[in-house]
Amino acid sequence: MRLDAPVGSPNFSRLIPCVCKVVDHWDNTQRDLREFSNMDVVSSWTFDDFDANIKGTSDxxxxxxxxxxxxxxxxxxxxPFGCGKTHLASAVANYALQTQHMRPIFAVVPDLLDYLRATFAPDSTxxxxxxxxxxxxxxxLVLDDLGTENTTPWAxxxxxQIVNHRYMERLPTVFTTNVDLDKLDGRVRSRLCDTQLSELVYMDADDYRMRNARVRGPKNGRSNRR
Ligand SMILES: Nc1ncnc2c1ncn2[C@@H]1O[C@H](COP(=O)(O)OP(=O)(O)OP(=O)(O)O)[C@@H](O)[C@H]1O
Ligand SMILES: [Mg+2]
Structure with a gap:
């Protein structure tokens, strides 16, 4: 729409988007954000259903x-695997979404990098x-499963760039990893270990997924059948 401004005004002849376009754009942005925030996917993991009495999880x-x-x-x-890292990281994001009115993004690092690689084009908008x-x-931001990504130089x-931006701007971020910190890119590791910004906790808990695991059949894969 063209603004109705008198000749000589800085707004004379200026074009602005009409309200319905602005609302449309806002709706699309909200929809995109909601979709790639992954918050629907992790919405069921909360603090309430986390058992902190399990050894190695309370801190x-x-x-x-x-x-x-x-x-x-x-x-x-x-x-280690299954100790509850993703559950707690998701619980943080859900809690912040509900009580702090924040708009968290939950990203699994290898998936995020795959997505960026697939959509990247030098002239892309x-x-x-x-x-x-x-x-x-x-x-x-939750960056889940750091260190499991395929580390091409590009990735x-x-x-x-993501980590460093969040480091420079001191933006709230939760990382989970099951790899030895020594295996991470030294630049990322150095920032994760900066105690001015970062609190690091090791969860020395057993794999929750395995708590009821029972292996059926005879040991060593040998069959009793003759
Ligand atoms: N202390 C706990 N109380 C209740 N549920 C738990 C607890 N720890 C883990 N779980 C459940 O066990 C499953 C595995 O947990 P989670 O995915 O958080 O593990 P993880 O540490 O991220 O493992 P991985 O390194 O394999 O990604 C999930 O379904 C989670 O809800
Ligand atoms: Mg996990």
Missing amino acids: AYELAHRFGQNPNGWLVLVG SSYDKRFHAVRTADL REKLF
Whole structure:
């Protein structure tokens, strides 16, 4: 729409989007954000259904709960498979979404990098830019499964750009990893270990997924049948 401004005014002849276009754009942006925030996918993981009495989980639970109430700085959850890292990181994001009115993004690092690689084009103004920007600047970002990504130089660089931006801007971020910190890109590891910003907790808990696991059949894969 053209503004109705008198000749000589700075707004004379200026074009602006009409309200319905602005609303449309806002709706689309909200929809995109909601879709790639992944918050629907992780919405069922909360603090209420996390059992912090399990050995090796209480410190992480306390820290995560405090972080959810006041997302500030970085929280790094380190531990073996199935100890509850993703559950707690999701609980932080859900809690912040519901009580702090934040708009968290939950990203599994290898998936995020695959997506960025697939959508990247040098002259792109597409979903690559949108998602890269949203992830770098999110109110609260969860980067799940750090260190399991396929580390091509390109992917390493993209990940570093995200991490470094959030480091420079001191943006609330939760990381989970089940790899030895020594295996991470040194630049990322160095920032994760900066105690001025980051709180790191090791979860020395057994694999929750295996708690009821029973292997059926005879041992050593030998069959009793003749
Ligand atoms: N202390 C706990 N109380 C209740 N549920 C738990 C607990 N720990 C883990 N779980 C459940 O066990 C499953 C595995 O947990 P989760 O995915 O958080 O593990 P993880 O540490 O992220 O493992 P991985 O390194 O394999 O990704 C999930 O269904 C989660 O809800
Ligand atoms: Mg996990």
